[in-house]
Amino acid sequence: MGRLLDLAAAALCIGAGVYLLQYNAAQGVDGTTSWFQIIGHGMGIYFIGKGLFIGRSLHLASRQATSVEQILNHVEASREEHIHASTLRDRVSDLNR
Numbered sequence: 001m002g003r004l005l006d007l008a009a010a011a012l013c014i015g016a017g018v019y020l021l022q023y024n025a026a027q028g029v030d031g032t033t034s035w036f037q038i039i040g041h042g043m044g045i046y047f048i049g050k051g052l053f054i055g056r057s058l059h060l061a062s063r064q065a066t067s068v069e070q071i072l073n074h075v076e077a078s079r080e081e082h083i084h085a086s087t088l089r090d091r092v093s094d095l096n097r
Contacts, residue, residue, distance in 0.1 A: 006054070009054055010055030017047030021045070023041070
């Protein structure tokens, strides 16, 4: 579920950026580009970059969480093997007495 929300957040940012890049404000009195259009285009570029950043950082975070989970599973398995080996050692030593 978390990865779907990550993808949705990145897609929303990129979609908003594309929308803002397509924004055309009314022309100025002398036919030049207005400041609103320039600001809208700047925000569009920012949101596209932010969407790419969010997507990549959340992808790396999920990979790191998976790696940590694998390490914890390995440590737990090693601990169980150690407990099992010490239990067997105790039983063998009891039989040798």
